[in-house]
Amino acid sequence: MNFSYWMELIMSGVVTGACYALIGAGLSLIWGTLKMVNLAHGEFYMLGAYILWVSLTVGNMPLLIAIPIAAVSVVVIAALLHMATIRPLLRKPGWDMSPWILTLGIQILLQNIALQVWGELYQNVPYFWNAIFKPGNLFTISGQRIIILFGTFAVILLLMFIIKKTKLGRAIIATSQDGEFATMMGINTKRVYLVTYGISAMLAAIAGVLMCPVYSVNPWMGTTVQTKGLVVCILGGLGSVEGAIIAGIVMGIVESLTVSVVGSAWRDVAAYLLLIIILYVRPEGLFGRKREG
């Protein structure tokens, strides 16, 4: 157990954490604006991976075309689902319950469609970049993991730019703080709901695209990731995108250290223990705001 061993453990934790961060950020965005939990979120991750796999193997497309195709297709699917199912129920009586049932239904539906179309065999996507690096001879890291890190970093930077610096971002923040009154400022909140849902789905699809060479592609790959995404989203403070991102990375590192120190069976135990401890100390999550009333 030397320095490079620990370094590799942490790097591997950060890579998994990057995936949790992308999923958690999307769930947090949806929670913040639509005030609902999207139980079909992991399926956007799964679809991103499958569409990439199909484009690469069946379509024989180059990677740089297959990736945008996967991301955009998932956004289109998510947008259509949103308009057909979520929009008609939005803020109608029963809204406290309806998104849970609805998105659970969408989750089951999408998993079974994937199963019917692509079968139950686990599929593999080759690494985007078959290289191994030894920065300063301190530790080794694969090209794929470097791509995951930089890809996630770039996407999160872009997301933060959109939220903090653009008019769309201001509309999203206003809608999340007071959706009804935001309309009186001239904000088309229906469109904000659609756009945030689409952006969130795209984040999940990108996570699926980046991670699938490391794991494998199958109809159920979204479920564990989604559960972790929800944990991360609560940990970071519901509705706080920054919180979800930081909590995601922390969660990835904690899991990776647990796996090597006490064994892989303890991985999820550590994740939920972390959740329980943090919520015990800070019930509003790491970056959530206390609300009175």
Next chain:
Amino acid sequence: MLELRSINSFYGDVQILFDVSLEIKEGEIVTILGSNGAGKTSVIKSICNLLPIGSGEIYYEGQRIDKIPPYKLINLGISLVPEGRRLFPDMSVYDNLRLGGYPLKDKKTLSDNLEWVMELFPRLKERSKQLAGTLSGGEQQMCAIARGLMIRPRMIIFDEPSLGLAPVIVDQIFEILTQIVHENHSTILLVEQNAQTALEISDRGYVLENGHIVLEGASKELLESPEIQKAYLGL
């Protein structure tokens, strides 16, 4: 400028407004009086289509507006300062004000208008970086009014701007309201329970009771009318 023709509004199956008709001419200040639960806020929500009307018609400058979605109203020059202020609590004062100018395309107009409202309320300039949710009640009301002014609205609707404020601040706020009209030739619809002051600054008034308009007239006459004096002025 704005005309409601016998509108009826409902929350679910419960009827709240009954054949409400009223008219506001350009440049006027019109006030709606009524006790708690009379339906004043419901009238405003109906105008803004936040509460879609069951029947009736609403015209703004000759154009029918009761079917257009609420987010388009601000483009017609209509601005709302709502009941309970409804500031975006986790945004700074500055960001709240800037959001009030959301529909403005031109950066110059936006910064001019920001400067103008900060001049009207110097207090907000001092506090521009503070989160709106942490302002005092009076400051929050100023911020809500300033936000409502950001587009230099042609018509501005106030829902109980004086609620919960000290008399000194109420006077200040009403003074600014009258100033706005004179400077900008804005038209104002004012909902108030503070009948005395509201009638003093307005041209005409309507009295709402249980969702019915029961009295209307020039503010001067209303001030003299025995019913009003008894019910709203405590004389």
